[in-house]
Amino acid sequence: MDDTSKASGGRKTKIQVKNLTRSFGDLTVLNDISFNVAEGEFLSIVGPTGCGKTTFLNCLSKLLPTTKGNILIDGEEANPTKHNISFVFQEPTCMPWRTVRENVAYGMETKKFPKEKLEERLKYILDLVGLSDTANLYPNQVSASMEQRIAVARAFAVDPDLLLMDEPYGQLDVKLRYYLEDELVRLWKTLNSTVVFVTHNIEEAVYVAERILILSNKPTKIKAEVLVDLPRPRSLIDPKFVEIRKQVTELIRWW
Amino acid sequence: MAYESVKVETPLLLRILPVASVVLFFAVWQAIVDFGVVPNTMLASPTQVAVLFWEKLFVADPDGAVLSVHAWVSIQEAFTGFFLSLAIGIPLGLMMGWFSVAEGLARPIFELIRPIPPVAWIPLTIFWFGIGIPGKVFIIWLSGIVPCVINSYVGVRMTSPTLIQMARTYGATDWEIFKKICIPSALPMVFGAMTISQAYCWTTLVGAEYLAADQGLGYLITMGRRLASPPMVVLGMICVGLTGVAIGILIERVEKKLLAGIRR
Numbered sequence: 001m002d003d004t005s006k007a008s009g010g011r012k013t014k015i016q017v018k019n020l021t022r023s024f025g026d027l028t029v030l031n032d033i034s035f036n037v038a039e040g041e042f043l044s045i046v047g048p049t050g051c052g053k054t055t056f057l058n059c060l061s062k063l064l065p066t067t068k069g070n071i072l073i074d075g076e077e078a079n080p081t082k083h084n085i086s087f088v089f090q091e092p093t094c095m096p097w098r099t100v101r102e103n104v105a106y107g108m109e110t111k112k113f114p115k116e117k118l119e120e121r122l123k124y125i126l127d128l129v130g131l132s133d134t135a136n137l138y139p140n141q142v143s144a145s146m147e148q149r150i151a152v153a154r155a156f157a158v159d160p161d162l163l164l165m166d167e168p169y170g171q172l173d174v175k176l177r178y179y180l181e182d183e184l185v186r187l188w189k190t191l192n193s194t195v196v197f198v199t200h201n202i203e204e205a206v207y208v209a210e211r212i213l214i215l216s217n218k219p220t221k222i223k224a225e226v227l228v229d230l231p232r233p234r235s236l237i238d239p240k241f242v243e244i245r246k247q248v249t250e251l252i253r254w255w
Numbered sequence: 256m257a258y259e260s261v262k263v264e265t266p267l268l269l270r271i272l273p274v275a276s277v278v279l280f281f282a283v284w285q286a287i288v289d290f291g292v293v294p295n296t297m298l299a300s301p302t303q304v305a306v307l308f309w310e311k312l313f314v315a316d317p318d319g320a321v322l323s324v325h326a327w328v329s330i331q332e333a334f335t336g337f338f339l340s341l342a343i344g345i346p347l348g349l350m351m352g353w354f355s356v357a358e359g360l361a362r363p364i365f366e367l368i369r370p371i372p373p374v375a376w377i378p379l380t381i382f383w384f385g386i387g388i389p390g391k392v393f394i395i396w397l398s399g400i401v402p403c404v405i406n407s408y409v410g411v412r413m414t415s416p417t418l419i420q421m422a423r424t425y426g427a428t429d430w431e432i433f434k435k436i437c438i439p440s441a442l443p444m445v446f447g448a449m450t451i452s453q454a455y456c457w458t459t460l461v462g463a464e465y466l467a468a469d470q471g472l473g474y475l476i477t478m479g480r481r482l483a484s485p486p487m488v489v490l491g492m493i494c495v496g497l498t499g500v501a502i503g504i505l506i507e508r509v510e511k512k513l514l515a516g517i518r519r
């Protein structure tokens with residue numbers, strides 16, 4: 001399925017998902033899914049509730065074994081100890097006993113970054129995400145939206161080969177979400193990361209992604225693929241934006 | 256921090272009631288003994304106990320030691336047993352919570368020994384250690400270790416699965432997850448075990464001393480019975496109670512400090 005990376009624009013293929021299948025007992029959740037992600041691409045995945053989006057990310061990050069098929073990063077079988085995979089979860093994942101700074105550093109610590117590089121990178125990331133002022137506070141002293149930013153900062157800090165995000169902004173109010181989406185796009189651009197962003201908010205997907213994969217109901221397949229070839233910063237009322245949003249909505253209505 | 260504790264005015268009546276109840280309690284007790292409702296051979300009055308208390312501060316006879324020596328012996332035994340149960344129970348419980356091998360090995364034995372009341376070990380302990388301090392420490396340790404193991408185990412078990420998954424996605428090993436995620440997350444429960452364990456230790460101490468000792472507050476009670484001296488029995492009981500309360504308050508303070516240190 002090399003033709004899936006239409007958005008690659010000549011970029012090198014980073015991730016190959018080949019015939020990924022996952023069942024729980026008799027229930028086939030993911031049914032033979034294949035696609036590629038190019039290096040530095042921002043890919044969104046949308047799909048109905050319960051179609052297996054979280055399961056899908058868990059397989060990609062190797063938290064769950066796959067029933068069939070495999071996932072290659074740079075042509076090698078994905079492996080959390082070898083590859084830099086970061087995961088931003090649906091729920092906040094701050095450790096309440098660590099300060100904001102220590103929380104952001106956790107990924108780098110685990111990846112055994114050398115001390116100087118860690119400190120340098122930590123400062124850079126905290127500045128970039130705007131957490132420098134609150135760096136020495138504890139998570140219970142900052143707002144809920146901050147907690148998700150901490151998780152995002154921690155994920156970007158390790159310079160991931162692959163950044164997986166599972167509806168990270170699902171719980172937040174609209175205004176804050178726009179703000180954090182802009183921030184996310186900025187981080188992605190600055191740090192050249194490869195991002196797979198799961199959501200069931202169509203507008204959000206069209207706003208952030210270069211390409212959108214639309215999943216079907218269970219047993220889940222890739223139903224369609226939509227390229228979002230719009231300049232940034234994007235406007236929610238740009239006719240082209242609205243057109244793509246409608247197109248995706250139509251595809252989803254078809255279930 | 257920015258939080259200010261809410262001050263609640265306690266109504267006057269509610270502040271008087273506890274004092275009144277204590278005063279009434281002692282008054283009734285004194286009256287019961289003074290007017291012979293209960294004969295003096297069966298119960299001592301508060302004033303008799305107070306007099307004996309004053310005497311026992313300086314006089315070792317007839318039971319062989321002054322009050323402070325009895326108390327000191329008991330406190331030493333209780334704390335040695337207590338610290339040993341923390342030192343072994345907490346690591347054991349934490350490991351059982353995370354490593355299935357540790358759980359598989361230790362759990363069955365722990366569950367088997369747990370329902371046996373610590374004082375039931377006294378006869379065996381006398382065979383093994385005689386009636387000195389080591390035997391009593393052993394029994395106290397047995398009773399103190401139970402809450403340590405359980406709380407540490409449950410604390411690790413309650414670690415947020417998402418945090419563990421988060422650590423795994425960064426490639427953390429099992430040992431790293433245990434050290435950096437499970438243990439810190441279990442700490443509040445572990446500290447909570449201190450108060451419970453201390454209370455268990457103190458209660459068992461008296462039992463242990465009652466049966467096998469030559470010094471200590473529990474021994475004072477035994478001697479009171481042998482000498483047919485109700486004031487000495489009651490004095491022993493009161494000293495055990497008061498010392499227990501004092502230790503309890505101390506441990507609770509330490510626990511609060513530790514908890515504040517990890518700030519949740």
Ligand SMILES: Nc1ncnc2c1ncn2[C@@H]1O[C@H](COP(=O)(O)OP(=O)(O)OP(=O)(O)O)[C@@H](O)[C@H]1O
Nearest residue numbers: 024027029047048049050051052053054055056200
């Ligand atoms: N461990 C499991 N055992 C059995 N079935 C499971 C397990 N995990 C997930 N499932 C099933 O797989 C399906 C997909 O679940 P998943 O959480 O991946 O959906 P999702 O797309 O992330 O949903 P949402 O939009 O609510 O986050 C569900 O029907 C669920 O019941």
Ligand SMILES: [Mg+2]
Nearest residue numbers: 053054090166
């Ligand atoms: Mg989900």
